[in-house]
Amino acid sequence: MRRPVLSGPAGAWIDRWRKRPVMIAADLLRAVLLLLVPVAWAMDVLTIWLLFGVALAHGLATVLFDVGYTSYLPVLVGRDHLVEGNAKIAAVRSAVSVGGPGLAGPLAGWLGAPVTLVASSVGMLLSALGVWRIRKPEPVAETAGERRLLREVGEGLRFVAGHPLLRPILITDGMFSLFLVTYQTMLLIFLSRHAGLGTSGIGLALSVMAAGDLIGALTARRVIARIGPGPIVWLAPLCTAPAAALMPMARPGWSLWLAVAGLMLVSLGGVIRLIAQGGLQQTATPDRLLGRMNATVRFVQWGSMPLAGLLGGALGGLLGAPAVLWIGAAGMTAAFVPALLSPLRTTGEMPSAVFPVADPGHPDEP
Numbered sequence: 001m002r003r004p005v006l007s008g009p010a011g012a013w014i015d016r017w018r019k020r021p022v023m024i025a026a027d028l029l030r031a032v033l034l035l036l037v038p039v040a041w042a043m044d045v046l047t048i049w050l051l052f053g054v055a056l057a058h059g060l061a062t063v064l065f066d067v068g069y070t071s072y073l074p075v076l077v078g079r080d081h082l083v084e085g086n087a088k089i090a091a092v093r094s095a096v097s098v099g100g101p102g103l104a105g106p107l108a109g110w111l112g113a114p115v116t117l118v119a120s121s122v123g124m125l126l127s128a129l130g131v132w133r134i135r136k137p138e139p140v141a142e143t144a145g146e147r148r149l150l151r152e153v154g155e156g157l158r159f160v161a162g163h164p165l166l167r168p169i170l171i172t173d174g175m176f177s178l179f180l181v182t183y184q185t186m187l188l189i190f191l192s193r194h195a196g197l198g199t200s201g202i203g204l205a206l207s208v209m210a211a212g213d214l215i216g217a218l219t220a221r222r223v224i225a226r227i228g229p230g231p232i233v234w235l236a237p238l239c240t241a242p243a244a245a246l247m248p249m250a251r252p253g254w255s256l257w258l259a260v261a262g263l264m265l266v267s268l269g270g271v272i273r274l275i276a277q278g279g280l281q282q283t284a285t286p287d288r289l290l291g292r293m294n295a296t297v298r299f300v301q302w303g304s305m306p307l308a309g310l311l312g313g314a315l316g317g318l319l320g321a322p323a324v325l326w327i328g329a330a331g332m333t334a335a336f337v338p339a340l341l342s343p344l345r346t347t348g349e350m351p352s353a354v355f356p357v358a359d360p361g362h363p364d365e366p
Helices: 002-016 019-042 048-077 079-111 113-132 149-162 166-194 199-227 229-249 254-284 287-319 321-334 336-340
Strands: none
Touching: 002 019, 002 048, 002 149, 002 287, 019 048, 019 113, 048 079, 048 254, 048 287, 079 199, 079 254, 149 166, 149 287, 166 199, 166 229, 166 254, 166 287, 166 321, 166 336, 199 229, 199 254, 229 254, 229 321, 229 336, 254 287, 287 321, 321 336
């Protein structure tokens, strides 16, 4: 719950500051926090309250970093290269998702979970070093006028809610995220109880699904260039999400692995959609509102997760895991409707060429 609560203020803070120093500070803070756990464990002073505190502070730093890097990307690569930049970031994240869990298990078994966090801390330090090595100048954030946090957060919300492209993107993404997490809540239970997979089988299935993310990231640029960013937002769930319905029909054997391949297709479509909508959102937003726009997006994505987890668990107890998978697949597919019934349907180029960038705080801009 901490991430959605913190995302709104984080967006306003990010818009006040230069993004690169914020990202470096967030990485360094996360590195220190992760290192606290094995140190406390070695000194025999590790408590549940310390873990709660580390989790809370780590969550805040993660929100600042995530909102910061999505707001920094337009400055770093330019608005004409946002699809390429988002695709490269997604490819790296997907590669880590494929290999990370497979490496984490043996490390935790060999070294123990607390000591394994040392590797994560080192990763955060390397991330900070990588951001520090970026040398492209970043404009100084505007500081004119009185700054009020709630007013700034509200301005970002009004901008997103009033934009003809950002509003349907947010609704589509919120619907998809809600039903995706609902689906995922019962997926592991289905794989274990109904499909008969053990730990290694479930790990293999999840790795195959994650491979769809990587393939989507590597092909997104060409697909978006051919179809257009706007149509991708509604075509991706419509064309790929129905494959999630293969899973509740699966039985041990070939049909199960066909269903896993279907989920790989869902992942592929989801990543291509996220890359396309990320470029649309970043291009359509003035620099001074990028942090608040990205924070609003994160609020919807992260805010739906607790609700979806409760919904999936309640429906699973009432109807069973296969029924929840059917509901999740149907909901993810239906997420295409808000985007289809909006200007996204025909938005074949980034919005700077379709809709003028509208900044409610600067009426002199076109």
